[in-house]
Amino acid sequence: xxxxxxxxxxxxFDSFIAVDSISFEVKEGEIFGFLGPNGAGKTTTISMLATLxxxxxxxxxxxxxxxxxxKDGIRKSIxxxxxxxxxxxxxxxxxNLAFHAVxxxxxxxxxxxxxxxxxxxxxxxxxxxxxxKTFSGGMKRRLEIARGLMHHPKVLFLDxxxxxxxxxxxxxxxKYVKKLNKEEKITIILTTHYMDEAEKLADxxxxxxxxxxxxxxxxxxxxxxxxxxxxxxxxxxxxxxxNEFAKIKWISKLKTHNxxxxxxxxxxxxxxxxxxxxxxxxxxxIKSISVHEPTLEDVFLHLTGKTIREExxxxxxxxxxxRRMWRR
Numbered sequence: 630x631x632x633x634x635x636x637x638x639x640x641x642f643d644s645f646i647a648v649d650s651i652s653f654e655v656k657e658g659e660i661f662g663f664l665g666p667n668g669a670g671k672t673t674t675i676s677m678l679a680t681l682x683x684x685x686x687x688x689x690x691x692x693x694x695x696x697x698x699x700k701d702g703i704r705k706s707i708x709x710x711x712x713x714x715x716x717x718x719x720x721x722x723x724x725n726l727a728f729h730a731v732x733x734x735x736x737x738x739x740x741x742x743x744x745x746x747x748x749x750x751x752x753x754x755x756x757x758x759x760x761x762k763t764f765s766g767g768m769k770r771r772l773e774i775a776r777g778l779m780h781h782p783k784v785l786f787l788d789x790x791x792x793x794x795x796x797x798x799x800x801x802x803x804k805y806v807k808k809l810n811k812e813e814k815i816t817i818i819l820t821t822h823y824m825d826e827a828e829k830l831a832d833x834x835x836x837x838x839x840x841x842x843x844x845x846x847x848x849x850x851x852x853x854x855x856x857x858x859x860x861x862x863x864x865x866x867x868x869x870x871x872n873e874f875a876k877i878k879w880i881s882k883l884k885t886h887n888x889x890x891x892x893x894x895x896x897x898x899x900x901x902x903x904x905x906x907x908x909x910x911x912x913x914x915i916k917s918i919s920v921h922e923p924t925l926e927d928v929f930l931h932l933t934g935k936t937i938r939e940e941x942x943x944x945x946x947x948x949x950x951x952r953r954m955w956r957r
Contacts, residue, residue: 632691665837678707712789716769716776774790791803791823803830834925867889884931
């Protein structure tokens with residue numbers, strides 16, 4: 630039996646469909662990446678699985694418990710690290726964990742032992758008596774992860790766990806996530822819009838966009854679907870170049886986006902002279918050319934026609950327009 634099972638899970642807010650009939654399973658002990666831009670439906674899905682939102686349609690189970698019929702069973706089975714900070718900064722690290730333990734009716738002896746274990750796991754044992762308001766952003770995030778593990782959950786939800794953190798701190802958080810997955814033998818659902826984060830951590834990845842699951846597989850298999858290296862041409866003449874490249878049979882994929890033409894070819898370095906020869910026929914202006922192995926960003930571009938950054942920019946533009954209309 631899978632640890633997590635979703636069947637046609639849906640959430641509507643009036644006429645807006647935030648999550649559109651999604652289905653997938655997560656195995657016990659798996660780190661499952663839930664990847665997509667802001668507003669794609671990641672947090673709404675997690676909120677339904679955590680019983681914070683009631684699904685409009687469909688079903689979901691965690692550890693054998695139904696998210697609608699057995700909410701208490703779900704809540705005892707999961708831990709969650711929210712996207713927004715939720716620690717009490719006027720309490721110490723120890724007090725934050727102790728308060729959480731009391732909420733789950735843990736005995737004093739069990740509580741103290743567990744707090745000691747978890748503070749050691751996230752390298753905060755020397756700061757246990759310090760007020761949280763003195764902690765860095767990374768330290769707070771590690772403490773939130775420890776708090777989510779206090780009651781020995783079967784599943785831990787990490788909702789954008791490194792958002793707003795610098796690259797070095799993000800890397801440290803990744804180390805702790807892998808460590809707790811191994812040492813606590815816990816199933817992890819990781820929502821993120823950082824492609825590298827999903828690639829580094831997740832055993833499998835689901836890509837969600839506009840509330841729909843558009844792909845689920847391992848990182849390597851997702852990248853293999855592109856069929857070769859990525860060659861990217863930055864140009865103001867994308868239409869000319871696209872029309873010329875469309876004639877070349879050994880180009881497996883072609884995408885035009887945001888002032889660039891991206892193609893996929895096998896053995897790109899060997900094909901580059903032939904590509905340049907084709908470009909000469911177009912008299913197109915080329916700003917730059919880059920060659921790289923496929924990334925999850927390229928997969929997202931292939932599946933959606935936009936990079937994840939472009940999707941986020943579109944979402945922000947829509948939000949700004951909505952605010953202007955509301956003010957009027």
